[in-house]
Amino acid sequence: MRRTAKSLIAIAVLAVAVVAVPIIGLFVRVPWTRMSELWSNDTALSALRITLQTSLIATALCVLLGVPLAWAMSNASDKVRTLARALVTVPVVLPPVVGGIALLSALGRKGVFGGFLSSLGISLPFTQTAVVLSQLFVAMPFLVLAVESQFRTMDRGVIDAARVMGFGPFRTFTHVVLPMTKGSVIAGAILAWARAVGEFGASITFAGSLKAKTQTLPMAVYELLERDWELAMGLSVVMVLFAIAVIFGLRSQLLNSGNA
Amino acid sequence: MLAVKVKRVCVAAVVALSLTACGESSTDSADDCSVEIFAASSLSSALTAMTDELRTESGCDITYKFGSSGSLAASIEAGATPDLFLSSGTTSVTASGLDVKTSRAIVESSLAIITSKGSVASREVIAVDDLLEKKWKLGLCAATAPCGELADEVLANAGDVFGNTFDFGRNALADTEAINASDLLTKVEMGELDVVLGYASSCASSSDLVCTVIPDEENGQQLGEKTTYFVTPINDSSQVTRLLTFMTSAKFSERLVTDFGFEAMVK
Amino acid sequence: MSLIIQGQIQRGECAFDLQEEFSPGEVVAVVGPNGSGKSTLLSVVAGLLGLAEGSMSLNGRCLDSSKDNVYVEPEQRDIGMMFQSLHLVGQMTVVDNVALALRARGASRSDAHTTAREQLVAVGASHLAERKASALSGGEAQRVALARAIAARPAVLLLDEPLSAIDAASKEPLRAVLAAVLQEFKGITLLVSHDSADVSTLASRSISLGG
Numbered sequence: 134m135r136r137t138a139k140s141l142i143a144i145a146v147l148a149v150a151v152v153a154v155p156i157i158g159l160f161v162r163v164p165w166t167r168m169s170e171l172w173s174n175d176t177a178l179s180a181l182r183i184t185l186q187t188s189l190i191a192t193a194l195c196v197l198l199g200v201p202l203a204w205a206m207s208n209a210s211d212k213v214r215t216l217a218r219a220l221v222t223v224p225v226v227l228p229p230v231v232g233g234i235a236l237l238s239a240l241g242r243k244g245v246f247g248g249f250l251s252s253l254g255i256s257l258p259f260t261q262t263a264v265v266l267s268q269l270f271v272a273m274p275f276l277v278l279a280v281e282s283q284f285r286t287m288d289r290g291v292i293d294a295a296r297v298m299g300f301g302p303f304r305t306f307t308h309v310v311l312p313m314t315k316g317s318v319i320a321g322a323i324l325a326w327a328r329a330v331g332e333f334g335a336s337i338t339f340a341g342s343l344k345a346k347t348q349t350l351p352m353a354v355y356e357l358l359e360r361d362w363e364l365a366m367g368l369s370v371v372m373v374l375f376a377i378a379v380i381f382g383l384r385s386q387l388l389n390s391g392n393a
Numbered sequence: 394m395l396a397v398k399v400k401r402v403c404v405a406a407v408v409a410l411s412l413t414a415c416g417e418s419s420t421d422s423a424d425d426c427s428v429e430i431f432a433a434s435s436l437s438s439a440l441t442a443m444t445d446e447l448r449t450e451s452g453c454d455i456t457y458k459f460g461s462s463g464s465l466a467a468s469i470e471a472g473a474t475p476d477l478f479l480s481s482g483t484t485s486v487t488a489s490g491l492d493v494k495t496s497r498a499i500v501e502s503s504l505a506i507i508t509s510k511g512s513v514a515s516r517e518v519i520a521v522d523d524l525l526e527k528k529w530k531l532g533l534c535a536a537t538a539p540c541g542e543l544a545d546e547v548l549a550n551a552g553d554v555f556g557n558t559f560d561f562g563r564n565a566l567a568d569t570e571a572i573n574a575s576d577l578l579t580k581v582e583m584g585e586l587d588v589v590l591g592y593a594s595s596c597a598s599s600s601d602l603v604c605t606v607i608p609d610e611e612n613g614q615q616l617g618e619k620t621t622y623f624v625t626p627i628n629d630s631s632q633v634t635r636l637l638t639f640m641t642s643a644k645f646s647e648r649l650v651t652d653f654g655f656e657a658m659v660k
Numbered sequence: 661m662s663l664i665i666q667g668q669i670q671r672g673e674c675a676f677d678l679q680e681e682f683s684p685g686e687v688v689a690v691v692g693p694n695g696s697g698k699s700t701l702l703s704v705v706a707g708l709l710g711l712a713e714g715s716m717s718l719n720g721r722c723l724d725s726s727k728d729n730v731y732v733e734p735e736q737r738d739i740g741m742m743f744q745s746l747h748l749v750g751q752m753t754v755v756d757n758v759a760l761a762l763r764a765r766g767a768s769r770s771d772a773h774t775t776a777r778e779q780l781v782a783v784g785a786s787h788l789a790e791r792k793a794s795a796l797s798g799g800e801a802q803r804v805a806l807a808r809a810i811a812a813r814p815a816v817l818l819l820d821e822p823l824s825a826i827d828a829a830s831k832e833p834l835r836a837v838l839a840a841v842l843q844e845f846k847g848i849t850l851l852v853s854h855d856s857a858d859v860s861t862l863a864s865r866s867i868s869l870g871g
Contacts, residue, residue, distance in 0.1 A: 242530075243584035258585045259530065259568040290747040296734040297706045297741045299764030299812070308763065313751050341532070341569025348570075359463040359537040359572060 156373060163366040171367050179345040180353035180368075187261055187349065188329035191268035195325040198269075199276040200318060204306055206277070207284035218278070225274045232270050233338025240266070240339075263340035264347050268329035275328050279321035283314045320383055327379045331372070427454040428632055431469065432479035434459040434573045435502065435540070435591075436622065438598035439653035440479070446648075450639040451632040461538045461573040463488070469627075476633045478625045479640075481539035486625050496623040497641045500655035503619040504543045505593035505604040507581060514587035515603045521551045521616065524566060529587040532577035533567040539620055540574045544590040546618045547607055554611045578602065592620070597654030604654075619656065663816055663848050667714015667726070669704055671697035671870070675712040680867060682816075687842050687849040689863035696870030698852040699744065702818045705850065706741050707734035718815060735764070740814035744821045746805040750794030754804050755780065757793050761812040779807040782844075783837050799830040803837065810841060817849045823858055838862060 137145070171177045206217045224232055240257045241247045250257060257263050287310075295309040296302075311318070333351040336342075342352040350372060357365035428451050432440055437459040440447070447455045458465065462480040466489035469478065480486055481502075483493050506524070508515035514529055524531060534541035545563060563570075571577050574591040581589050582601050596604035607617040624640045626633050639645055649655040663682040668675040676697065682688055690698045703709040704716070707723065715725035723732045740761065748757050758776035763769070780786045785803040788796065796804060802822065810817055822838060823831055839862055842849055851863055859866055 237583065237585060241583065241585045256530070288745075288747055288750070290743060290745055291749055293706075293708050293734075294741070294743060294747040295760070295764070297708070297737075297739050298761040298808075299735045299738075300760075301733070301735050304764070309749060309760065313749050315751065337571075342535075342571065343564070343567055343569050345564060356535055356537060356572065358467060359461065359535070362467060 159366060159369055159373065163370045164363045167363055168367050168370070170364065171371065174364060176344060176348070176353050176357060177350075177364070177368055180348050180350045183261070183264070183345070183347065184330055184349040187264040188268055188326055188332075191265045191272060191329040192322055192326040194265070194269050195273045195276045195329075196318065196322050199273050199321070199325070200280055200311075203277045203281035203284055204310065206281050218281070221274050221277050223274075224271050225278075229267075229271055229332065229334030230338050231334075233267060233335035236263070236267060236270060236335060236339040258339060259341040259343070259347060261340070261347060264332075264336045264349060267335035267339050268332045271332050271335055272325040272328040276318075276321035276325040279324060280314065280318055283317035284310070287313055323379055323383055327376065330375065426452070426632055427456060428477065428636060429456045429458070429475040430477045430479060431458050431460075431465045431473070431475040433462045433465070433481040433539070433622065434575045435481060435594060436479055437575070439594075439649055439655070442652070443648065447636060447639070451636045453632045461534075463537055463539070464572065465489070474627065476627055476630070477636060477640075478627060480623050480625065481620045482542070483623055484542075485539070486623060491625050491627065493625075496625040497637070498658055499622045499624055499640055500646050500649045501619045501621050501658060502592040502594040502655050503606045503617055504540075504547050504590055505596070505606045507578065507589045507591045507595060508587065508603050508605075509581050509584060510601050510603050512584070512587065518588050519605055521547065521607055521611075522555050524588060530568045530585070531566055532569050532571065532580060532586045532589040533563055534574050534577065534591070535570045535572050536563065538572050538574075540591055541570070543618050543620050547590065547616065550614070550616045550618070554614050554616050593656075594654040597652070621658070622655070661719045663705070663716070663718050665705075665711075665714070665716045667716060667724075668712040669697055669700055670709070670712040671695070671700055676870065678714075678869075682848045682850065684815075684846060684848055686864045687851055687862055689859040689866035690850055690852045690869060691854070691859060691866050692869035694854075698869055699820055701869065702741065702820055702850060702852060705816060706739050706818055707732060707737050738815045739818060740809040740812060740816070741818040742805050742809040742820060742822050744824065746801055748793040748796075748801055748805060748808070750792065752793055753789065754785065754791050754793055754796070755789040757804060758808045758811050761808055761814075765812050776807070776811055779811045780804070782841060783807045784833075799826045799834060802826060802834060806838065806841065810845060813845075813847070815847050817845060817847055819849065819851045819853075821852055821854070823853065823855065835861060 202221070206214050209217065237244060237258065239245050239247070240250065240263075242251055242256060242258065247257070257266070291309060291313065292305055295305040300308055330349075331351060332349070333355070336347070336349065337352055340347045342348045342356065348356070350368065354365050354368045354372070357368060428447075430440065437457070440457060444455050458475065462482065462485035465478065466480070466485035469475065469489035469491070478486065478489065478491065479499070483496055486493050486496050506518055506521070508518055517523060518529060523529075533544050536542065536545055548563060548566070568586070569577075574589070574595065577586060577589040578591060578595055578599065580586040582599070593604045593606045596602045609615065609617045624637060626637050646655075646657055650657050661684055665678050665680050668677055672695065678701070690701060692698055700709060704711055704724070710731055711724045711726060713726050715727065716723045718737070722728070722730050723737060724730060749760070755773055755776050758779055759769075759772035762772035762775055767775070777786065777789060780789055783803040783806055785800060785807060788800055788804065793801070793804065806822060809819070823835055826834065835858065842862060851858070853859055
């Protein structure tokens with residue numbers, strides 16, 4: 134049996150406390166008796182609907198765009214891959230609000246491509262499309278990085294085997310590689326979805342916050358905090374429970390792919 | 394030889410350091426005190442510009458926290474202990490758990506139609522009913538913020554004045570909301586929003602904005618609305634008392650009116 | 661109707677010449693010391709590597725010619741290959757693995773499964789059909805890989821050390837299975853092995869590389 138020094142265990146307990154204490158605090162203080170009000174609260178309900186709507190579209194786009202990107206990256210030369218990975222990682226290390234400003238600068242009405250879009254009669258800021266784009270921007274790296282590492286660590290010899298069996302490069306990907314890596318694509322998608330649901334900084338900058346149109350759950354929490362902090366806490370608890378559910382979902386997913 | 398040189402440089406540096414240290418302490422306020430002010434973000438440019446005067450009046454260093462009156466009130470309620478609270482309206486004073494009876498009115502500010510200088514909207518949106526046109530991207534303060542409450546009142550008034558076209562309310566009109574007005578004003582300056590309903594005083598501190606004050610009356614009915622700014626002391630230390638006296642003086646309100654676009658209290 | 665190689669195969673720093681003709685029905689053992697290019701030869705036939713120089717044709721169709729700038733991609737070559745490290749798809753069932761080669765050639769799902777099951781019977785692995793490929797023992801995986809390589813009845817079957825990496829006890833039965841399968845097979849077989857027993861029992865002739 135391995136043993137950890139007592140002093141290190143003390144530090145570890147402290148580290149756990151850093152995460153656990155705020156969550157416990159939230160669960161202790163939240164007015165449970167008022168939780169049912171959330172079901173009849175306009176702000177909460179429309180935010181829930183918009184959050185589900187936008188985050189699921191964003192997740193679908195993440196998978197549709199991110200999985201082929203991850204595949205291309207896993208097959209690229211070391212130099213290209215390093216460059217691509219650095220670029221893809223940018224939104225992870227960037228404050229989301231900066232992402233929002235970047236999106237505005239590119240796709241806003243006065244943005245680099247916004248002028249062109251305006252000429253087509255398309256205006257992105259303050260729309261649900263802007264919410265989806267913000268979520269896509271912050272969430273895609275989580276999927277791409279997870280899936281790309283799986284693409285690189287899987288048995289690459291299977292790719293050669295598939296080619297010799299008669300699959301072209303595209304069908305090798307769809308018929309052999311994807312079934313092999315389904316587990317981590319799903320795990321990556323769940324991770325991206327969770328990130329999209331929690332998105333705040335980029336969307337409040339690029340998409341604004343308007344009830345029943347662009348206001349997602351995190352924005353609703355932020356607004357409720359001004360008006361009714363008890364309900365804001367209630368809504369926060371809902372989001373914590375969602376996060377816990379996601380982690381459990383990922384855990385069984387990770388166990389599955391670990392067995393494979 | 395080299396070692397000696399290095400030593401001399403070090404000595405010089407130490408002397409220089411101690412000199413600057415002395416210099417700093419001499420300009421510092423006599424007693425080692427500081428005053429923390431929580432203030433509505435619509436007051437931020439005025440207060441920041443007047444920091445020196447406030448320092449002279451109180452004899453203390455001044456630090457600020459700007460935000461929407463609502464969120465500042467929430468943090469006071471949660472245990473923040475500033476010395477003074479400058480709010481828009483008194484709702485947030487109550488929400489912060491302070492006694493409204495200790496609040497003093499300072500100045501007022503009217504709600505205005507704010508556009509970007511030189512924009513199409515600045516020429517075409519000159520009255521409240523122009524907001525009904527769908528082509529304008531309109532930003533409103535969230536209903537929970539004082540500037541949002543004011544906007545809702547004006548929209549309700551407009552319903553009475555112009556008829557039921559305004560009855561759809563803020564959600565039908567607005568393209569986005571924000572908890573404080575400055576966020577919206579930035580987006581007007583960036584060109585992402587055409588129009589914002591905000592305080593007329595905002596234009597005094599930005600040369601890129603055009604403010605059209607919504608008139609008090611239209612067709613004999615009330616249309617425009619204004620907010621009143623209040624100062625509320627949170628303790629009775631001597632420096633807070635001095636600042637309170639200064640902020641309720643005619644001199645202070647005149648400065649706000651002439652230099653920062655606020656309106657004097659109607660006595 | 662045959663596989664003709666007239667060219668050079670890269671082996672490490674230098675290339676070696678190869679002039680060979682392989683006929684349908686024959687099982688040709690490719691022998692030689694480690695690093696002599698046995699596996700490289702199989703990769704060149706499969707199309708995973710190109711010829712350094714020269715040309716290769718199968719049944720009159722040019723597969724690779726440096727001079728004429730011809731290079732047929734692996735999926736267009738009608739080859740079956742059993743890799744030394746097998747490369748089964750661990751996440752799929754055994755029958756799905758074997759059906760892959762048939763699916764790749766355009767067979768419907770049910771046809772592919774029927775043929776795959778027949779092939780699993782032929783290699784004595786029908787009881788494994790529904791098992792995940794990742795859950796197989798070494799000997800079982802080898803049978804499945806063999807079934808997958810031959811299931812689509814390719815023109816050329818490439819076997820890279822098909823009997824390696826299993827214990828001596830399992831080796832004999834597997835060799836018998838392989839002999840039976842090759843007996844039935846009408847195409848060309850290239851067998852790489854370092855075991856002289858394999859060569860003598862399975863191959864009709866052998867070619868030696870390097871050394």
